[in-house]
Amino acid sequence: MILVLDVGNTNIEFGLFHNQKGDFTILSSARYFTKINITSDELGFFALRFLEVNGFTRKDINRLVYSSVVPQLNNKIESLFTTYFSGTIVKVSSDIHLGIKNKYKNPAEVGSDRLVNASLVYHEYKKNAVIVDMGTATTVCGLNADGDYLGGVIIPGVLTASQALFDKAAKLPAVSISYKDKVLSDNTIGAIESGIYFSNFYALQGIMKKLIAELQFDNCLKIATGGYSSIFQKDGLFDIVDDGLSIKGLKHISDINS
Structure with missing residues (x-):
């Protein structure tokens, strides 16, 4: 079986898959809060417990x-595996086979999470696509039907921007997202909730529209993943919302590098 880890700034997502190529069925997944001072043993114990509860x-x-x-966590991730498991390790970078062409000016600068998402989207759809990943930062990336990763936009994530507001404005309470x-609200909590939702909605709507125009994409697929993407689906902002896109992308990377 294959264990995949998507190490982000806020969470580390664990995913479990069968070895069969082309099978992207997520057997189970779990998140662990990202801490720079975490130890490989702490990660190892979590991984073993994750496996145990799933049989x-x-x-x-x-x-x-x-x-x-x-x-800072890469060595700890690899130490976790070599200490508690045996087998091969694949680290995603611009140097391994991704099934797409990285057209970034400096290919090594692209976040590996963005490449993972693009790799699976190209494999699954073979269409012009805009891929939105809503994490600590929100990324909006362009991928054409030929499998060229063209770059994109990075903006503060929904929670990141909201937390800055709560931290800087002492009288404003933290609210749910x-x-x-x-848009209109007649109370402070509602006004903040509305502001957070619509500022992100129209930012994404405008950025995607501008990006699609610049890339001259016809019949463009708008795909989103990440913790808050499903909230915006109710207004039809995206064609597809797939919260498991990143870990399924890691399984795809495993398939094409084995």
């Missing part, structure tokens, strides 16, 4: 595939 053991795992935007159907 598996360390002996069932023979491959680790991971992408990371937190370089949720779907809103009206």
Whole structure:
């Protein structure tokens, strides 16, 4: 079986897959809060518990595939696997086979999470696409029907921007981030919730429209993943919302590098 880890700035997502090529069925997934001072043993104990609650053991795992935007954790991730498991390790970077062409000016600068998403989207759809990943930062990336990763936009994530507001404005309370159907609100909490929702909605709508025009994409597929993407689907902002896109992308990377 294959263990995949998507190491982000806020969470580390664990995913479990069968070894069969082309099978992107997520057997189970779980998130662990990202901490720079975490130890490989702490990660190892979490991984073993994750397997145990799903009816598996360390002996069932023979491959680790991971992408990371937190370089300080890379050695700990690999130490976790070599200490508690046996098998091969695949680290996603611009140097391995991704099934797409990285057209970034400096290919090594692209976050591995963005490449993972683009790789699976091209494999699955073979269409012009705009890919939105709503994490600590929100990324909006362009991918053409020929499999060229063309770059994109990085903006503060929904929670990141909201937390800055709460931190800087002492009288404003922290609120939940949720779907809103009206802009106008007659109370402070509602006004903040509306502001968070619609500022992100129209930012994404405008950026995607501008990006599609610049790239001269026809019949463009708008795909979103990440923790808050489903909130914006209610207004039809995206064609597809797939919260498991990144870990399924890691499984695809495993398939084409084995």
